[in-house]
Amino acid sequence: MKYLIAGLGNPGKEYENTRHNIGFKILDALAEASNIVFSDERHGWVTEYKFKGRTFILLKPTTYMNLSGKAVNYWMQKESITPENLLVVVDDLALPLGSVRLRAKGSDAGHNGLKNIAQVLGNENYARLRVGIGDDFKKGQQIDYVLGEWDKQEKLELPAMIDTSIEIIKSFGTIGVAQTMTFFNKRK
Secondary structure, three states: OEEEEEEOOOOOHHHOOEHHHHHHHHHHHHHHHOOOOOEEEOOEEEEEEEEOOEEEEEEEEOOOHHHHHHHHHHHHHHOOOOHHHEEEEEEEOOOOOOOEEEEOOOOOOOOHHHHHHHHHHOOOOOEEEEEEOOOOOOOOOHHHHHOOEOOHHHHHHHHHHHHHHHHHHHHHHHOOHHHHHHHHOOOO
16 A cells, blocks of 8 residues: 655744744654655655555645645656545644644645645545644734744743654555544544
């Protein structure tokens, strides 16, 4: 079985440690723990991760967040991956910092990366792992917050969020989205 795990973010040093790049950060941690490296491919940085007889294509799109659909669609076609085997890892303002939620499908909830993926694929029927970054910003400051770097206190929360997200990615590929949601979405 083959899966595409797309961790959303923006390429470039200036975005590296921003809240918006949590998708990149999670895939980087999985790759590092597995001693695999990303290569610069068409529309993204890509590597292959093997786990329990499954192949996970890890993708960090280089198309920028708002055009993530281009990269996701290209790699789904190239690797013959069905929408059921796509998982998009994305930051979420609506979730408190430290929380993660897996969804089998759903709306973009105002997230431009998810919006573009839905437009390009023509539907919203793909799984997404929503990683809570909180909403500690003043009205009108959303973009600055999302593109801002993690503060000292938030950095303390990152390792647990990243570890849980990696567990969810592995579970998604081995026991499926429904059982993974049942197990992980109830955890604190």
